[in-house]
Amino acid sequence: MNSRPMTQPFGPKVSVIVPIYNGERDLSGLISCLLSQSYPAENVEYLLVDNNSSDRTLSLLQSAAESAASSGWTIRPISENKIQSSYAARNAGIRAATTEIFAFTDADCRPEPDWLAALIQPFENPNIGIVVGEIMALPGKTLLEQHAQREDVLSQKHTLANTFCPYGQTANLAIRKKAFQEVGLFRPHLTTGGDADICWRIQRESNWQLHFAPTAIVRHRHRSTVPELQSQWRRYGRSNRYLHELHGVKLMHEPTPKQYAVRLGRWLVKELPIKGAMCVAGKATLVDLLSTPIGLINVRARAVGQNQAKLSEEARVIEWLEKNQDVEVDQ
Known part of the structure; x- marks a missing residue:
């Protein structure tokens, strides 16, 4: 039985860790x-980790720390300048943290006011080692943003339904320190796929359980241009190749040129006239009209990323949490 008084809310000390690279436009x-x-x-510290930015990120973090202190909040600017990787930056934050629970998000995310409270609450169960929050879209203005929003591209429901093993994206994730101590930290030289890797290692190599907290919400901006979109989906492809090499995950199916042609032809002959007429009648939008070609662009970019990716030997390395390890903290 829990001896804690019912009137006392569960609110342990928490470290929120955010890797930042050239995040000047997002910091405010x-x-x-x-x-x-x-x-x-008084129960949260924000560890904002500059990952060798070339813009004003570090100076802005230092100013933010001074301003936050006057309001009772703790912001600690940290630098990770040796390895250019968000996972290396997260490891630096973990090493500098003073708490037993770490929450992660990204610089281009916008957590809702009750995000942290909802994300941490499941840790009241001592068997929970990972908590996954939901990722929703910021209001989209462009066609591509609206398409991604309609498809829930970044929703954790996709990663939680992974057939190999469920996982959460680091844009909205919390992990116990004890879980890291058992299986190691993020692979610092990995450039994508590290969120799945750490969640899988914790679930497959320890007894810690994963929990989904749907009301712990962060908002994320979708890609607004075709080059940005292609870069995103190429990264998804690279991630799958790396996870194939590290965990034996099946490679994603790549359609043949004939399959691409058939799908595009069906859109031109059948879907385009029907959706076009619906658009004229006000019963469909441009997003509905162009959904198929946008999807084909994404699938192709993912295939290119998967085919071109090659996991380096150093990307296999796992760092471990050591006691009393010095960390560069910028005052």
Whole structure:
């Protein structure tokens, strides 16, 4: 039986870790959301890790830390300049943290006010080692943003339904320190796929359980241009190749040129006239009309990323959490 009084809410000390690379344009919005959290200010530290940015990220973090202190919040700017990888930056944050629970998000995310409270609540169960929050879209203005929003491209429902093993994306994820101590930290030289890798290692190599917290919501901006979209889906392809090499995950199926042609032909002959007429009648949108070609662009980019990717030997390395390890903290 839990001896904690019912009137005392569950609110352990938490470290929120955010890797940042050239995040100048995102910092104001991110920090505003972090300092608007309903979680008690005295129980949270924000470790914002500059990953060798070339813009004003570091100086802005230092200014934000000074301003937050006057309001009772703790922001700690940290630098990871040796390895250019968000996972290396997260490891630096973990090593600098002073708590037993780590929450992760990204610089271009916008956590809702109750995000942290909802993300941490499941840890009241001592068997929970990973908590996954939901990722929803910021309002989209462009055609591509609206398409991604309609398809719930970034929703954790996709990663939680992974047939190999469920996982959560680091844009909205929390992990116990004890879980890292058992299986190691993020692979610092991995450039994509590290979120799946750490979640799988924890679930497959320890007894810690994963829990989904759907009300722990962060908002994320979708890609607004074709080059950005292709880059995103090529990264998905590279991730799958790396996870294939590390865990034996099946490679994603790549359609043949004939299959691409058949799908595009069906769109031109059948879908385009029907959806076009519906658009004229106000019963469909441009997003509905162009959904198929956008999807084909994504599938092709993913296939290119998977085919071109090659996992380096150093990307296999796992770092471990060591006691009393010095970390560069910028004052």
